[in-house]
Amino acid sequence: DSSNVVEDVRWLGTNAKVVDTTSWTTIPIGWDFTATGSYFYAVQLDYSGTTLAIGYIGEDSVADESKLLVFKYDSAQNKYVKVFEHVEIGDYGRRLQTTLDGKYVIVGGLLYPYLDIWEWDEEISTYTRVVHYYLPDSDGIGALGISDPYNVGYVIIGTKNGWGIIAHYEPDTDEFKVIYLSLIHI
Numbered sequence: 001d002s003s004n005v006v007e008d009v010r011w012l013g014t015n016a017k018v019v020d021t022t023s024w025t026t027i028p029i030g031w032d033f034t035a036t037g038s039y040f041y042a043v044q045l046d047y048s049g050t051t052l053a054i055g056y057i058g059e060d061s062v063a064d065e066s067k068l069l070v071f072k073y074d075s076a077q078n079k080y081v082k083v084f085e086h087v088e089i090g091d092y093g094r095r096l097q098t099t100l101d102g103k104y105v106i107v108g109g110l111l112y113p114y115l116d117i118w119e120w121d122e123e124i125s126t127y128t129r130v131v132h133y134y135l136p137d138s139d140g141i142g143a144l145g146i147s148d149p150y151n152v153g154y155v156i157i158g159t160k161n162g163w164g165i166i167a168h169y170e171p172d173t174d175e176f177k178v179i180y181l182s183l184i185h186i
Contacts, residue, residue, distance in 0.1 A: 004049030042096035051102025055093020066092035108141035
């Protein structure tokens with residue numbers, strides 16, 4: 001709803017904060033490490049500004065260790081607290097989408113041969129991977145989108161080497177079904 005925005009983590013790295021646009025005050029992010037901005041890529045706040053998902057793409061250009069980091073706003077501490085971290089090899093988190101409520105995080109990246117969908121589990125206060133789809137292109141995802149900002153819906157993927165994929169995700173059953181898969185000649 002634009003009441004919160006994230007400072008540019010690609011510029012500020014772990015010095016970045018969230019800005020409350022109603023008062024123009026900053027809200028700290030509970031980073032537990034220090035990194036420059038060149039290692040961050042995708043960043044997304046949910047609609048209410050409660051959930052912040054960030055892709056940290058690592059330090060090397062090949063086979064680097066990357067992270068999906070998710071923070072949730074804690075009003076008692078007046079800061080964003082890390083609630084989830086997942087580590088993979090490749091530029092994991094370079095492509096990232098969240099639903100408007102932050103319940104689902106859809107993620108992939110270059111040099112990572114999967115698309116993952118993570119679902120927030122309120123009972124255990126963490127994300128659980130509900131989809132781990134092996135791509136036809138081991139060089140990973142170059143473009144990613146979703147059609148339904150509340151329930152994921154259709155997932156549209158463009159791979160680094162020209163595969164086009166359209167799949168549908170059904171949250172009630174965790175069914176992920178590919179409905180279109182083609183190598184697009186450029």
